Amino acid sequence: MAATFVGLTALLVVAGVVVNPLLLAVAVPFGAAAYLMWFHASGRLRERVRREADRIGPTDRERARQRARAAENRRDAYRGAGSDAAGSGRSAAGGRGGRARAGASRGRFGGGSRDPRDRAASTHGMSEREAYATLDLDPTADAETVRSTYRERAKRLHPDGEDGDEEAFKELNRAYEVLTD
Known part of the structure; x- marks a missing residue:
């Protein structure tokens, strides 16, 4: 296709010199299109x-x-x-700032970690901490903030x-499912 545009450009330049100089103005866009097609086809545009x-720097994801x-x-x-619950500002239920999260009692998560966000969500393969990081949210974010983000x-x-x-979209969906379960 680029060769066709190059040929048309050459034909228009010759016709512009021989017949009418106005055809030179028509040859310019054809020449520009031919150059851009060659630039793309040669791989130099991608480079x-x-x-x-x-x-420019890192992407939003990075x-x-x-x-x-x-x-x-x-x-x-x-x-x-301060590794104990009182020293770290958390209640035994895992709440922050006096606000307890639903189901954040130690009994529900087995007693391993004091922070319920450390547990791995076995159905999604992602912990709550990773889910918040994927959405780039603070772990204290409310449900509306999670949904809008x-x-x-x-x-x-x-x-x-x-x-x-596609991969980033799938990861985003997994993170959202972890946080909304």
């Missing part, structure tokens, strides 16, 4: 886009992972200072969308 993406790792490191450092990201990551990413 340039990748270089630009690397130059930034979210970095923030989640940093938040987890801060929480781990905080827990190291999920909907916003689902629209952006849906595989049928322009910037869709």
Whole structure:
């Protein structure tokens, strides 16, 4: 197809010189289209886009992972200072700031960890902590915040969308299912 546009451009340039100079103005868009087609077909367009993406920096997903790792490191450092429930500011039920989470009693989760978000959700293969990190939310987020954040990201990551990413969309759905179960 690029060769066809190159041929038409050459024909229009010759006709513009011989017949009418106005045809030179018509040859310019054909030449530009031929160049862009060649640029794409040669793979140079893809290379340039990748270089630009690397130059700009990390993607939203990579930034979210970095923030989640940093938040987890801060929480781990905080827990190291006072590992008992009273010293860490948590009630035995796992609540924060006087607000207990539903089903957060130690009996329900077996007594291993004091923090119910540390348990692994066996049906989804993701712990609540990982689910909050996937959604880039604080573990104290309410149900409405979780739902609105999920909907916003689902629209952006849906595989049928322009910037869709099937694996990221599946991971987002697993995280939402863990938090809404």
